[in-house]
Amino acid sequence: MYLNFAHLHLLLNHFPIIGTIVGLGLFLVSFVGNNKDLRRASLIIFAGIALLTIPTFLSGFGAQLGIQGKPNVSDALIKRHEGSAMLSLWFMFATGGFSFVALWQSHHRKRAADWTITAVLLFSLVTVGLMARTGNTGGDIRHPEASGFTNGKVVEGPIGSILSALEPTPDKFSQLMLVNEWWWGFMMALHFLGLALIIGTVGILDLRIMGFLKQFPVAPLHRFIPFAMAGLAINIVTGMLAFIGQPENYIYSGAFWLKMTALMLLGANAVVFYMAGTFEHLENLGPGEDAPAFAKLVAASSLFLCFTLIVLGRYIQPLGDTIRNASN
Amino acid sequence: MAVPAILNTIEQTGLSKWIRYSPSVFGFYFILLCHTIGLSLLVGANAVVDLRILGVAPGLPLKPMKQLFRFMWVGLAINITTGLLLLTGYPTKALTDLDFYVKISFIVLAVLTMRRIYLRVFSDPALSEGDMIGQGKTLAKFSLVFWIAAVWAGRMLSETYTYITYGHRYAR
Numbered sequence: 001m002y003l004n005f006a007h008l009h010l011l012l013n014h015f016p017i018i019g020t021i022v023g024l025g026l027f028l029v030s031f032v033g034n035n036k037d038l039r040r041a042s043l044i045i046f047a048g049i050a051l052l053t054i055p056t057f058l059s060g061f062g063a064q065l066g067i068q069g070k071p072n073v074s075d076a077l078i079k080r081h082e083g084s085a086m087l088s089l090w091f092m093f094a095t096g097g098f099s100f101v102a103l104w105q106s107h108h109r110k111r112a113a114d115w116t117i118t119a120v121l122l123f124s125l126v127t128v129g130l131m132a133r134t135g136n137t138g139g140d141i142r143h144p145e146a147s148g149f150t151n152g153k154v155v156e157g158p159i160g161s162i163l164s165a166l167e168p169t170p171d172k173f174s175q176l177m178l179v180n181e182w183w184w185g186f187m188m189a190l191h192f193l194g195l196a197l198i199i200g201t202v203g204i205l206d207l208r209i210m211g212f213l214k215q216f217p218v219a220p221l222h223r224f225i226p227f228a229m230a231g232l233a234i235n236i237v238t239g240m241l242a243f244i245g246q247p248e249n250y251i252y253s254g255a256f257w258l259k260m261t262a263l264m265l266l267g268a269n270a271v272v273f274y275m276a277g278t279f280e281h282l283e284n285l286g287p288g289e290d291a292p293a294f295a296k297l298v299a300a301s302s303l304f305l306c307f308t309l310i311v312l313g314r315y316i317q318p319l320g321d322t323i324r325n326a327s328n
Numbered sequence: 329m330a331v332p333a334i335l336n337t338i339e340q341t342g343l344s345k346w347i348r349y350s351p352s353v354f355g356f357y358f359i360l361l362c363h364t365i366g367l368s369l370l371v372g373a374n375a376v377v378d379l380r381i382l383g384v385a386p387g388l389p390l391k392p393m394k395q396l397f398r399f400m401w402v403g404l405a406i407n408i409t410t411g412l413l414l415l416t417g418y419p420t421k422a423l424t425d426l427d428f429y430v431k432i433s434f435i436v437l438a439v440l441t442m443r444r445i446y447l448r449v450f451s452d453p454a455l456s457e458g459d460m461i462g463q464g465k466t467l468a469k470f471s472l473v474f475w476i477a478a479v480w481a482g483r484m485l486s487e488t489y490t491y492i493t494y495g496h497r498y499a500r
Contacts, residue, residue: 181500185487189480192367196479200372204396213395220387224376227384287392310368314361 005062050096177245197231347417370403
């Protein structure tokens, strides 16, 4: 038994499709009786699912490489699904992004701002709908008994017609990223600025928790984290656009997949840090005071993972051919 | 203007060839990686100090941030070393590219600003935090602009070069 991109895609696609439904369900229930814990849980789910949508999308391209050109496989159906995925991806990121902001606000003020919660509600509702469409169009590729399409000829229903007008054409979207070198350079320059911002802001907080730079109180250092989040957002967006532009440059690189794994681990690390209540105890640490051993471990792994992202990112190109035969 | 022959001379040296062609794990990509790590230390630490001077995290005492300059100098040292190695590997590519000179100019400006911030804001222990911030506000703004420009210009080098090596023009 071995894992190929088709396996990976079929495994991961459950997260953005089912995960968003679960998140939305909890989010809506949290309004009954204004349940803060449920609200927080649903926001963490949205943020986590948004992160997992990244490898889900990426593996889709690999799955495509595995089946295109094979008998009874319609290129039109694949493109339809890809376009739907491209649209739902950005709404998922918006939902996740606003969820991060809401989590931040609820930590530093008494509660998240109304505008943030409204944004999460609106974007999550649209995301669930778009993800359902994406799942549906994906199933149609290999399940003619479900789609009812014959010979790969696509017939959209009323909702499908509206959505297909809004969904990007995959090839055109890719071309847009490659339209000129200056645009590509601009995106990559933003990527580097994002990484510098992350290292500086996450670095100073992690180093303090690890026991260095003890002259700083911990709580104010946390104020830099929104800049780290902005850096991460810039890097996720520019990274996704780069992949959409030249997927073959990344999909076969072992370093790229390791980097994505490291990114998921960084997300898990953040969840452990905030959910395990670690941070609550750290907030009041003054200058000279030591953090508990568990907190130091989490902080060290966070910093390690940030540097791992840089190292692996740098090696994407030289290790660009390490995964051949995307699917079998 | 013809490309100076000395660039070819440099490219024919053993070191230059090793940097360009070595399959060793410590070859070109490792040097480039260290350059990236150096910049993340240099620009990252600098950005945090600049942001604090400009009012982010007001609860954070400014005086201890003097320690962050250590990271900046380490990052700069790494980048000068790796930068010189990269230049040795591809002297024609860099020195015939206007963007390279733009990058170096912004780095020089950013480092001078960094030094001025160190001297004007952090050197006098008698200054109050409010006074420290007053001394550094304009410098901090310039510092951020210079570093953003330097990183940007640096990353654009892949898109702006004309010669990959002496005699090998890249068709754009």
